[in-house]
Amino acid sequence: MDREQEEMQFIGFFGVYKEASKIILSWRRIFSQITLTLILPLSFIFLIHIEVSNLLFRKILFNSIVMDETKPNTPQHDKLSDMISSEVITLLLFKIAYFTLLLIFSLLSTSAVVYTIASIYTAKDVTFKKDPECCP
Numbered sequence: 153m154d155r156e157q158e159e160m161q162f163i164g165f166f167g168v169y170k171e172a173s174k175i176i177l178s179w180r181r182i183f184s185q186i187t188l189t190l191i192l193p194l195s196f197i198f199l200i201h202i203e204v205s206n207l208l209f210r211k212i213l214f215n216s217i218v219m220d221e222t223k224p225n226t227p228q229h230d231k232l233s234d235m236i237s238s239e240v241i242t243l244l245l246f247k248i249a250y251f252t253l254l255l256i257f258s259l260l261s262t263s264a265v266v267y268t269i270a271s272i273y274t275a276k277d278v279t280f281k282k283d284p285e286c287c288p
Contacts, residue, residue, distance in 0.1 A: 185280040190261035208243045
């Protein structure tokens with residue numbers, strides 16, 4: 153952008169942050185759009201994952217404690233066993249969905265930022281509509 157490639161090799165640790173902040177501030181609009189469409193949903197997905205996983209795990213833990221206190225081979229024990237199995241399957245399906253969404257949004261947000269930075273440094277036209285071109 154402002155510097156040649158030879159100069160960029162020796163900017164150091166704090167120089168990288170200074171250069172990154174200059175790029176983000178000068179291209180604020182496109183980075184705001186990337187943040188709102190890709191990074192913010194990724195953050196919400198992460199927070200929802202924490203809460204739902206804790207809720208499901210607490211239910212599994214509570215039911216397994218209750219099941220340990222009931223006599224084996226009784227209708228109540230069998231019902232609790234079925235409930236725990238159902239809750240474990242629900243937790244596993246939720247984890248699969250979470251990791252799928254996490255992978256998709258992480259790859260999309262990373263590739264969008266990298267493509268935008270590369271376009272800025274190569275002086276290409278940078279718009280949010282052209283950003284998805286980097287992703288197949």
